Amino acid sequence: MATPKSYKPEGYKSVSEQPLVRLLQYGRTYRSQFWLATLFSVLNKFFDLAPPVLIGVAVDTIVQRQNSLIAEFGVQDVKQQFLILAVFTVLVWVLESVFEYAYARLWRNLAQKIQHNLRLDAYRHVQDLELEYFESRSTGGLLAILNDDVNQLERFLDFGANEVIQVITTVLLVGGGFFWIAPSVAWMAMLPMPFILWGSIAFQKLLAPRYADVREKVGLLSGRLSNNLSGIVTIKSFVTENYEVDRLRLESEAYRQSNRRAIALSAAFVPLIRMIILVGFTALLVYGGLQAVEGKMAVGIYSTLTVMIQRLLWPLTRLGETLDQYQRAMASTNRVMNLLDTPIAIRSGQKFLNSGNGRSIRGEIVFKDVTFAYRDRTSVIEHLSLHIPAGKTTAIVGSTGSGKSTLVKLLLRFYEIQSGSITVDGIELRDLELHNLRGAIGLVSQDVFLFHGTVLENITYGSPAATLAEAIAAAEVAEAQEFIDQLPQGYDTIVGERGQKLSGGQRQRLAIARAVLKNPPILILDEATSAVDNETEAAIQRSLERITQNRTTIAIAHRLSTIRNADRIYVMEQGKLVEQGNHDDLLEQRGIYTNLWRVQMGVRSAGQ
Numbered sequence: 001m002a003t004p005k006s007y008k009p010e011g012y013k014s015v016s017e018q019p020l021v022r023l024l025q026y027g028r029t030y031r032s033q034f035w036l037a038t039l040f041s042v043l044n045k046f047f048d049l050a051p052p053v054l055i056g057v058a059v060d061t062i063v064q065r066q067n068s069l070i071a072e073f074g075v076q077d078v079k080q081q082f083l084i085l086a087v088f089t090v091l092v093w094v095l096e097s098v099f100e101y102a103y104a105r106l107w108r109n110l111a112q113k114i115q116h117n118l119r120l121d122a123y124r125h126v127q128d129l130e131l132e133y134f135e136s137r138s139t140g141g142l143l144a145i146l147n148d149d150v151n152q153l154e155r156f157l158d159f160g161a162n163e164v165i166q167v168i169t170t171v172l173l174v175g176g177g178f179f180w181i182a183p184s185v186a187w188m189a190m191l192p193m194p195f196i197l198w199g200s201i202a203f204q205k206l207l208a209p210r211y212a213d214v215r216e217k218v219g220l221l222s223g224r225l226s227n228n229l230s231g232i233v234t235i236k237s238f239v240t241e242n243y244e245v246d247r248l249r250l251e252s253e254a255y256r257q258s259n260r261r262a263i264a265l266s267a268a269f270v271p272l273i274r275m276i277i278l279v280g281f282t283a284l285l286v287y288g289g290l291q292a293v294e295g296k297m298a299v300g301i302y303s304t305l306t307v308m309i310q311r312l313l314w315p316l317t318r319l320g321e322t323l324d325q326y327q328r329a330m331a332s333t334n335r336v337m338n339l340l341d342t343p344i345a346i347r348s349g350q351k352f353l354n355s356g357n358g359r360s361i362r363g364e365i366v367f368k369d370v371t372f373a374y375r376d377r378t379s380v381i382e383h384l385s386l387h388i389p390a391g392k393t394t395a396i397v398g399s400t401g402s403g404k405s406t407l408v409k410l411l412l413r414f415y416e417i418q419s420g421s422i423t424v425d426g427i428e429l430r431d432l433e434l435h436n437l438r439g440a441i442g443l444v445s446q447d448v449f450l451f452h453g454t455v456l457e458n459i460t461y462g463s464p465a466a467t468l469a470e471a472i473a474a475a476e477v478a479e480a481q482e483f484i485d486q487l488p489q490g491y492d493t494i495v496g497e498r499g500q501k502l503s504g505g506q507r508q509r510l511a512i513a514r515a516v517l518k519n520p521p522i523l524i525l526d527e528a529t530s531a532v533d534n535e536t537e538a539a540i541q542r543s544l545e546r547i548t549q550n551r552t553t554i555a556i557a558h559r560l561s562t563i564r565n566a567d568r569i570y571v572m573e574q575g576k577l578v579e580q581g582n583h584d585d586l587l588e589q590r591g592i593y594t595n596l597w598r599v600q601m602g603v604r605s606a607g608q
Contacts, residue, residue: 037103037107159325178309396557397563445526474513
C-alpha cells in the first residue's frame, strides 16, 4: 500500500471539525479496504445471528412435525427435516468463521497501514517545521503523539470499529426480524433502544474532555521521562536521583488521577445499560411466554425471540468498552491531526544553486541589511551586512550572545529573517530549494550529534552511497583513523546514543570526517574546537587546514588562535558588525578584537 501523497487531502478543514470527521478525511485513501472490511463484518454478524433462528426452526420441527416450517417446502419426513437443518447449521457456522477471519484480517491490516502512514506523515511534517517549534516544546511530548497517540488509534481500528459496525448490524437485523415475525411484542425489545442511544451520546460528551486531559498528561509524563533519560549523567553527578523520582511521581500521579476521573465515568456505563436492558428482556420473557401458552405465538418463534433479544441487547453492554476505546482514540486523533495542521513557516523555493548547466557552486554569500529576532525577544541581528567571498576562509568572532551562531542558523534557513536579504551565488535564500541549499553546506558544530550506530554509519550519514574506502579516506583527512583502529570493532564499533562511548575529541573528528565525505562547497565550523584539549585541537586544526582549501569556509570561534590565518575576520557585538579585516589589520585597530586577543593570550600566559 503506497503512502498517501499528502497528509491533508484536498478540501481538508480542521477548525471546529470533530476528530472522527478529520480521521475519515485523512483515511479517504483507504476507502475500498474500509468498505470491504465493513461488508465482511456485516456478513459475519448476519451468519452469527442465524443459529437462534435454526434453534427456533428445530423446536418448531419437534412440536409441529409435518406442519413445521420446513414441511411447508415439501419435506414431510422429520429425519429429513433435521438433516436439512444440520446442513444449514454447518453452512452457517463455516460462513460465519470465514467472514470472521476475513474481517479480522482486513481491519487489523487496515489499522496497521493507517498507523504506519499516519506516523510517517506526522514525522515528515515535524521535520519540515522550523527550529522554533522544537525549542518551545518537549521532545517527550512529541514522542507521545508520534508513538502512543498513533498506537491508540490503531488499537481502536483493530477491534472497536468492527464492534460498532456489528452492533449497528445487530440492531437492524434483529429489530427488523422482530417486527416481521412478532410485531405484537417487538416494541418491548425496542423499548430500551432510545434510552441506550441517548445514554451513549451523553456519555460520549462527558468523556471527551476527560480523555483529552488524559492524553495531555501522557505527553507531560513522556516529556519528563525523555528529559531525565537524556540527562542521566547530570542527575547522577548532582546526586538528584530521589529528587527526580519525586518529580516523576508528581507527573505520574497527575496522569493516574486524570485516568481515575475518566474511569469513574466510563465504568458506570455498562451497569446502567444493563438495568435498561433488563426491562426489555423481562417484558418479552413474561409477555411472550404468556402468548405462547395461550397459543397466540408459536413455541418455536418464542424460543427464537428469547435468544434473539439477548443477541440484540447484551452486545449493547459492550458499548461501554467500545465507547471508552473510541474516546481515547478520538482524543489521540485530535492531537495527531493538530500536529499535522501546524503550519510550516519556512517554505522551500524552486531555484537550484547548480541548475545542471555544468556550472559549479561557487559559494559566495552576501548578508544585506539583515535583521532577525527570535519570537518574543529583542533583535539578535540588526541591519547586518557582510560579504563572504567564494573559496575563502571567513571567520566570525565576538563575545557570547553577539549573534555569531545565529548567522549560521539563518544561512541554513532554520529560521526566517524579518528583513533584509541573504544570497548564495546571487540567489536569494527564499528562492532556493531547501534540500539543494542545505545539501551544499557542511556543518561541523560544537555540539556534535552522533546517532546510535556504528562508526561507519555515522561517518557516511548524509552520504549513504559512500564506500568503505571513501569513508576511510575521509577519516584519514579528519585524523580519526588512528583512534578508530584502536576501537574494539574498528569501523563496526557501536558509538552509543549521541556517541556517548567516545570522547569529545573523537566525536568531533567523526563529525569532521562526515563533512569531508559530504564534500560540500560551503563549510561551516561552529566552535568546532572549543570543547577539546590542546592536543586534540592541534590535530583537528591540521585536518581543517586541509579541508578548507579552495572551499568557502565560515569559521565561528571563541579561540582566536584557531582563526588567525583566516582571509577575513568579522567582529560582532550585540548583533552588529563592528570590525573587519585580517588578523594583523584588526590588531592594529586596537579595538574589540585586540582586547579579546590580549585577554586570551594573557589567560594562556598566566596558565603556563
